[in-house]
Amino acid sequence: MAANLPGTTTNRTDASHAFECQVCHGRLVDPVTFPKCFHSVCLTCAQKQLAANTLTNEVKCGFGCGTVLDSNTLTVNVALRAVVGGAASLEQQNKNASNFGLCSGCGKRPASVRCETCGLLCAKHSKQVHALAMYKSHVIVDLGNAPIPSPGSPKRCPIHKKEKRELFCKQCNEVICDKCWIVGSHRKHECVDLDQARKEIVPQLRSKEGHLSERRTDLMTFKEKLETTKTETKVEEKTRCAAIEQTINEMHKLLEEKKIELCNFVESKQTSKVSTLDAQIHSVEDQLASVNCGISCAEMSNKTVSEEDPFEFVSFGVVAIHATSLATQFPSGSAFVPGVSAQLEESPLDCNHLSAVIRDLQLLPPVDATQSKIVRTETGPIFLGNEPIVVATIQVCDKTGNLSTWTSGLTCSCSRPGNDGVTSHILMEENAEKGQGHLTVRMTPSPTGDHTLTVKFNNLHIVGSPLVIPVVDRAFRGSKILTTRELDNKLHEMVVGAEGAMGHKMTNTTWRLLWRGSDHGFGGAKFHELCNNITPTLSIVRTTTNYICGGYTNIQFDNCNDYRGGCGGRTFVYSLVRAGTTTGTILRCKGHSHCIYCRPDYGPTYGGGFSLYVCNNSNTTTGSYTNVDQTYCEQPQHNPPNEYLAGTYRSWVVSEIEVWTPL
Numbered sequence: 001m002a003a004n005l006p007g008t009t010t011n012r013t014d015a016s017h018a019f020e021c022q023v024c025h026g027r028l029v030d031p032v033t034f035p036k037c038f039h040s041v042c043l044t045c046a047q048k049q050l051a052a053n054t055l056t057n058e059v060k061c062g063f064g065c066g067t068v069l070d071s072n073t074l075t076v077n078v079a080l081r082a083v084v085g086g087a088a089s090l091e092q093q094n095k096n097a098s099n100f101g102l103c104s105g106c107g108k109r110p111a112s113v114r115c116e117t118c119g120l121l122c123a124k125h126s127k128q129v130h131a132l133a134m135y136k137s138h139v140i141v142d143l144g145n146a147p148i149p150s151p152g153s154p155k156r157c158p159i160h161k162k163e164k165r166e167l168f169c170k171q172c173n174e175v176i177c178d179k180c181w182i183v184g185s186h187r188k189h190e191c192v193d194l195d196q197a198r199k200e201i202v203p204q205l206r207s208k209e210g211h212l213s214e215r216r217t218d219l220m221t222f223k224e225k226l227e228t229t230k231t232e233t234k235v236e237e238k239t240r241c242a243a244i245e246q247t248i249n250e251m252h253k254l255l256e257e258k259k260i261e262l263c264n265f266v267e268s269k270q271t272s273k274v275s276t277l278d279a280q281i282h283s284v285e286d287q288l289a290s291v292n293c294g295i296s297c298a299e300m301s302n303k304t305v306s307e308e309d310p311f312e313f314v315s316f317g318v319v320a321i322h323a324t325s326l327a328t329q330f331p332s333g334s335a336f337v338p339g340v341s342a343q344l345e346e347s348p349l350d351c352n353h354l355s356a357v358i359r360d361l362q363l364l365p366p367v368d369a370t371q372s373k374i375v376r377t378e379t380g381p382i383f384l385g386n387e388p389i390v391v392a393t394i395q396v397c398d399k400t401g402n403l404s405t406w407t408s409g410l411t412c413s414c415s416r417p418g419n420d421g422v423t424s425h426i427l428m429e430e431n432a433e434k435g436q437g438h439l440t441v442r443m444t445p446s447p448t449g450d451h452t453l454t455v456k457f458n459n460l461h462i463v464g465s466p467l468v469i470p471v472v473d474r475a476f477r478g479s480k481i482l483t484t485r486e487l488d489n490k491l492h493e494m495v496v497g498a499e500g501a502m503g504h505k506m507t508n509t510t511w512r513l514l515w516r517g518s519d520h521g522f523g524g525a526k527f528h529e530l531c532n533n534i535t536p537t538l539s540i541v542r543t544t545t546n547y548i549c550g551g552y553t554n555i556q557f558d559n560c561n562d563y564r565g566g567c568g569g570r571t572f573v574y575s576l577v578r579a580g581t582t583t584g585t586i587l588r589c590k591g592h593s594h595c596i597y598c599r600p601d602y603g604p605t606y607g608g609g610f611s612l613y614v615c616n617n618s619n620t621t622t623g624s625y626t627n628v629d630q631t632y633c634e635q636p637q638h639n640p641p642n643e644y645l646a647g648t649y650r651s652w653v654v655s656e657i658e659v660w661t662p663l
Contacts, residue, residue, distance in 0.1 A: 022062035037065040079174020168197035371397035373463035380663030381470040388442035403437025417449025511660040524601040539604040548577040549645040551606040565593030608632035618654035
């Protein structure tokens with residue numbers, strides 16, 4: 001008998017999964033147990049994970065416990081393997097009983113097989129479930145042919161064959177015999193008897209049973225929702241099909257009514273014309289009879305010309321002459337009867353009337369070119385590129401101005417610059433954001449030049465077509481400071497990114513020059529004359545030492561002799577090039593009342609103190625300076641910060657200055 005050992009609380013947290021591998025989710029085969037959390041995996045599964053994790057050479061517990069196994073601790077839990085075998089034997093005995101229970105799938109037919117994963121199933125449900133690829137790996141046991149192992153054998157110690165296993169080693173998580181604990185590999189381990197082990201495991205099993213019950217309730221509720229959705233979907237399908245059938249029937253009825261109306265219209269027109277033609281045919285027949293009569297009288301008159309009595313000759317001759325005079329009153333050919341030719345050339349049906357009737361059917365919403373229109377998504381040129389971008393939107397409208405989903409007959413094309421016969425790559429698609437009746441047009445902006453976008457409906461231009469879209473390779477075209485495309489694109493990207501961070505979109509914006517020192521003069525008065533009351537503005541300053549810096553603001557410059565604020569964080573000074581290196585650093589204004597300073601004889605001036613000040617006649621004097629004060633402006637990673645923008649705090653001279661505004 002085993003000694004009555006005191007028991008302690010087990011660390012096992014998931015006893016309900018004791019016989020299930022946490023990797024393959026099948027029954028444990030040669031189980032390997034994690035030392036702290038007591039979760040187990042198959043030996044082969046652990047070896048596969050070790051082979052896959054060559055970097056760490058560890059196997060982590062699948063429950064997220066943080067416990068790991070390495071190649072040194074990868075040993076089989078012999079006791080657990082025996083317990084698993086005993087449980088399997090008991091299950092096999094139950095399966096081979098005369099009544100195996102009902103199928104868990106239908107709940108009606110007796111179970112004939114048992115799936116290690118799905119449970120008891122009848123032959124029909126087993127075939128249906130395991131025909132799916134994802135379930136083919138399940139282990140299936142035929143209940144009628146399952147072998148019955150010898151009862152009681154798992155209770156014997158596999159090492160000490162005659163000893164019963166009546167102790168539980170808490171350190172190794174195994175059921176062992178007395179000899180294993182006293183003289184075997186479990187000597188000095190903490191062990192309890194099986195009754196105590198059962199008392200410790202039962203509460204854990206009960207708690208897990210509650211969790212499983214909750215999970216089953218959740219799954220059943222979710223299944224009911226799915227079945228309800230399925231039923232509603234079928235009902236909706238029938239309702240939609242009935243509505244479609246009703247609409248088609250109404251269209252057929254309308255077509256039949258219009259067919260009768262058109263046929264009656266054609267019949268009435270044709271009947272009227274046929275009556276007119278009948279009257280004219282009768283008139284022609286009467287005239288033909290008179291002519292025939294005249295010919296006969298002329299022949300009789302010729303026969304009596306030699307007779308002594310002239311009565312018959314004169315009688316027949318007068319009739320013949322009268323008939324001849326009637327015949328010569330009309331020209332020959334189809335115009336023999338007045339009005340016949342013109343009426344025969346008329347169409348038997350007024351086509352305009354027929355078209356109007358067909359349009360009145362309104363079976364398909366028509367599109368009116370005079371109501372539909374195309375507009376640019378952004379004004380001004382777009383940048384050269386190899387990826388399609390949205391350049392325009394189309395509103396498709398019917399003759400009443402209402403939006404229409406009908407696009408048949410709507411064509412879109414775009415000719416490239418130079419009229420070389422090659423069309424630009426475009427794509428017309430539905431605008432998902434704006435909904436029906438709205439289309440977007442994407443174009444690949446290449447090559448540079450004016451691209452002509454044409455949209456027609458039935459060969460008629462819609463409003464706004466043709467649309468000219470200029471493509472450029474520079475944002476600041478003609479800049480004397482940004483002389484390379486790299487500098488041009490860099491500064492543009494800096495401004496776009498800074499504005500985008502504040503929620504303002506400037507993707508394909510190009511810029512218009514307001515003031516250039518070498519063209520308009522370097523005086524502050526000229527700057528204010530050309531740049532006041534315009535927003536936003538971007539200044540670009542190049543010093544005689546080839547530093548390039550400047551400022552950007554969404555506040556209008558004026559002549560107030562004071563600070564202007566309230567930019568909402570959209571005013572900043574920047575460094576583009578310093579000491580021959582492209583920097584691309586933005587120092588944003590801190591959003592107070594000292595964003596820019598306006599004075600009639602000052603050039604562009606930013607920040608309190610000032611962060612960047614361009615003096616009057618800055619190309620000939622050294623009054624300009626940079627004072628990047630942390631009170632008013634973000635600080636650069638440079639010491640001292642005042643020398644970051646222009647290379648020196650004072651004594652720098654401007655070689656060129658430009659101010660731009662977005663188109």
